[in-house]
Amino acid sequence: MKRDLSSFPVPLLLIAISILLGSCQYESRKDKVRTEIRIKTIDLMQHAVVPYLPNADLTLPKTENSFKIVTYGDLYCHPCWKSIWPWRSHILSFDTLDNVSFFCYVGATKEDFKLANIEVGFEFPVFLDTRDRFRIVNELGNEPQELTFLLDNQNRVLLTGPPFTAEMKKKYLDIIQN
Secondary structure (H helix, E strand, O other): OOOOHHHOOHHHHHHHHHHHHHOOOOOOOOOOOOOOOOOOEOOOOOOOOEEEOOOOOOOOOOOOOOEEEEEEEEOOOHHHHHOOOOHHHHOHHHHOOOOEEEEEEEEOOHHHHHHHHHHHOOOOOEEEOOOOHHHHHOOOOOOHHHOEEEEOOOOEEEEEOOOOOHHHHHHHHHHHHO
8 A cells, every 4th residue: 555645744754854864964984084184172071061980980081181082972873873882992002001081972861871881881981962062162073083083281183083993003102102
């Protein structure tokens, strides 16, 4: 039996289409390699995010450290959210360095993140960007490869991209250790 869409309420159809198109603007640009650093500084927005500590033994990262690694993932954008999962194991590479702090920001409500973290199992502090203020102020896009940054002590961006490959990890460590 065929359904005639002309009887479907137009406003509901428009709302459904806009939700589907607007929920995640992730677009893969694997064919484009960005050589310049588009974002010059990152505002850590400590006043506009909600800290989430998965266990009571954790403390918030130090903002005064010489270097900061900042990553962002949107829980409601599947590729963006999955792009920060590797930090579960890669955080160990930088955890022993005293002059480096790790800041993980997630666009999500506390309730949604708590449920999602049951599956993922992050064991480090997370800052919840419940109102998208961190993402908007820092003009972040949704390209997972452009949502991780190495910052200096003035929050200037030194590198963009996660240190998940041997080449990027070497770049991070060369800057941090020299």
